[in-house]
Amino acid sequence: MTDDYRDHGPRRVGQVKEVTSLANPIVKDIKALSQKKTRDETRTFMAEGLKLVIDALELGWTIRTLIYSKAAKGKPLVEKIAAKTVASGGLVLEVSEKVMASITRRENPQMVAGVFDQRWMPLRDVKLSTGQTWIALDRVRDPGNLGTIIRTADAAGASGVMLLGDCTDPFSMETVRATMGSMFALPLVKATVAEFLAWKASSGAQVVATHLAGAIDYRTVDYRRKPVVLMMGNEQSGLPEELARQADVLARIPQSGRADSLNLAIATGVMLFEARRDLLKLDEPT
16 A cells, blocks of 8 residues: 555545546555455455445444545535544545546446445454354355355344355455445454364354255254354365364255255355244244
């Protein structure tokens, strides 16, 4: 990141900076967030869309930079989040549509985007209680799958998502888009397999894993007696034996067609809504 963005941003508090040039160093720094290396170094990421930015601010995420196109200027909600950004010490950029398209890498870009601090929950801080359901993903590699799983976990009332081993970055633009804002509502945890297994030993969780060798129909598992961690394997190779052996239940989703497997996000959704079926009934209208 250039010094202009990293070191001098706080000095612009209270200002709205107009930017029309793609060569602007702040624009270059924001565009660099498309690279994982830059996201890791700065511990920031970008989210696109007015709804996502509003969701993030309402849930207490720290915004570093708000970017909006000239077409959004004067809109009440945009003015409101601009004021919130300034009040929290962030920078507000009013940019041309050309700059917004370049930042978001879209021909028809959203009118609003925000740069936020990343947020991770340490594994040691995950304390389980009855009725909670977590998802643990082993080496998930597809950004769309991860984003869809996070969105589905939010919809089902899950408590959080754990990323085990070498997973795709949840703060990539593709994943953030696929979550549709749900990533701001759920804690994310990253851990090695060894760290996860050490945590599991004293967590009090029932770990239910899907596996080709699973002998138990997923619909017959008792998900109510303990907090549940649903453990799902890599898109290509599934769960490694090291993790499969440590699961309390190896379950399977019966299939009758020619397909020999389900998409990871679909399979996770099927498992998740079954695990939370009795709990979700509590929220049904009477």
